[in-house]
Amino acid sequence: MSVRWGLLAAGVIAHAFARGLAQTNSGRAVAVAARAEDSARAFADAYGIERAYGHYQALLDDPEVDAVYISTPHNFHSEWAIKAAQAGKHILCEKPVTVNCAEAVPVIEAARAAGVLFMEAFMYRTHPQLDVLRDMVGAGQIGDIRFIEARHGFNAGPGYAHRTTDAALAGGGILDVGCYAMSFARLAAGLAIGEGFANPTVVKGVGHVSHGIDEYAAASLQFESGIAAQIATAVKAGLEQTALVYGSKGSIKVHSPWGGNGREPGDTKLTVVEGRKKTERIVSLDRGIYAREADVFAQAIEAGQTECAAMTPDDTLGNMRALDAWREEIGLRYEFEV
Known part of the structure; x- marks a missing residue:
């Protein structure tokens, strides 16, 4: 299985993850979203990504996205991880998963309720x-x-x-x-x-x-x-x-x-x-550590797992x-x- 990735945010770490995806055959980025469409388009052009969105929800609405990599600032993780789960997307969310544990609990509950794979992106763990x-x-x-x-x-x-x-x-x-x-x-x-x-x-x-x-x-x-x-x-x-x-x-x-x-x-x-x-x-x-992380995540999806x-x-x-x-x-x- 080749995972079709959507990158939710287009900051520094998203660039690192996109470079990692270029080193592996386990998946590829098919869409990216940023708060400004121009930023998303520039990011997409840099990595040969097909679709660029100026709103995160548009990415989650894309039926050709299997999994999302969330790399917004910490205090936006909870909102978009929950929405991603509700959209049926597998979720690799940058660390820390949320600002506090009270915010993290509903994220995990949403992922479990949706039956999607969820992993906090501590890439060093892979x-x-x-x-x-x-x-x-x-x-x-x-x-x-x-x-x-x-x-x-x-x-x-x-x-x-x-x-x-x-x-x-x-x-x-x-x-x-x-x-x-x-x-x-x-x-x-x-x-x-x-x-x-x-x-x-x-x-x-x-x-x-x-x-x-x-x-x-x-x-x-x-x-x-x-x-x-x-x-x-x-x-x-x-x-x-x-x-x-x-x-x-x-x-x-x-x-x-x-x-x-x-x-x-x-x-x-x-x-x-x-x-x-x-x-x-x-x-x-x-491979780079982000490629390794993407591979581990893709293997878990292929195995039908909901956690890594x-x-x-x-x-x-x-x-x-x-x-x-x-x-x-x-x-x-x-x-x-x-």
């Missing part, structure tokens, strides 16, 4: 380096997991007009990229108990809030298994992009956890420390609850949240 991590932990290579670290942050520069720093668009580190660090910590804690994820029982956070957003923040997590984790994020400070899992016998460092080789085809590295022995494991990807193991709806809801707790810890609530 990278084969995580399969290697699972195998090494499962084989007991580093013993029992004790501690997890994960960081994802960048400096968006001065001002607060960019999408990632605009409070009106739910900007800030926790929702924009802190969600990656939280999801990795939950994934790694799940490996320790043979599950796809685990939810923290304790979330303690600190951070700096200014202009209605978290400029940088950190959190300490505790899981029922006893595992502890520390995670950090930022939109006003460049952080080292790494993830580490520490066990009773050693540790594993994922050097480029959020997309592999700069999100492009190529190699990425895991460093394993066992006592005094240090080894490196190279993992290769023959890479990021299930229950995993999404658990992540949103943990992000809510983190924001509550630092006193961050957006003015538009009810």
Whole structure:
């Protein structure tokens, strides 16, 4: 099956996904929608996409669209994901799925009621380096997991007009990229108990809030298994992009956890420390990470599934609850949240 994709929004990440689709045979973009038809047409012309719409609903009304990739700002995800489900479209929705868990629940309910495939687009979850991590932990290579670290942050520069720093668009580190660090910590804690994820029982956070957003923040997590984790994020400070899992016998460092080789085809590295022995494991990807994500999603559609193991709806809801707790810890609530 070749999935006929509709791209709902035409921003930076939509361009990355469109380039990914060009690297795979599992699907192709047949339509794109933007808030302005001229923008949609320019995007369509750049990628050889057949149809361009100046309104998102027109895309959902297109009978030749099988699946939609939603990449609007966070606070529009809920509305359009629900409408996509009601239109019978399979949904790959950019992270975070919504601004908070209260908004995420009706999205998942709508997808389940419609019987469509839904996945929150944590593309890093589809990278084969995580399969290697699972195998090494499962084989007991580093013993029992004790501690997890994960960081994802960048400096968006001065001002607060960019999408990632605009409070009106739910900007800030926790929702924009802190969600990656939280999801990795939950994934790694799940490996320790043979599950796809685990939810923290304790979330303690600190951070700096200014202009209605978290400029940088950190959190300490505790899981029922006893595992502890520390995670950090930022939109006003460049952080080292790494993830580490520490066990009773050693540790594993994922050097480029959020997309592999700069999100492009190529190699990425895991460093394993066992006592005094240090080894490196190279993992290769023959497509960019967005192509890999599209392939995983297409395979799930072909198999008749309504969820992907890479990021299930229950995993999404658990992540949103943990992000809510983190924001509550630092006193961050957006003015538009009810």
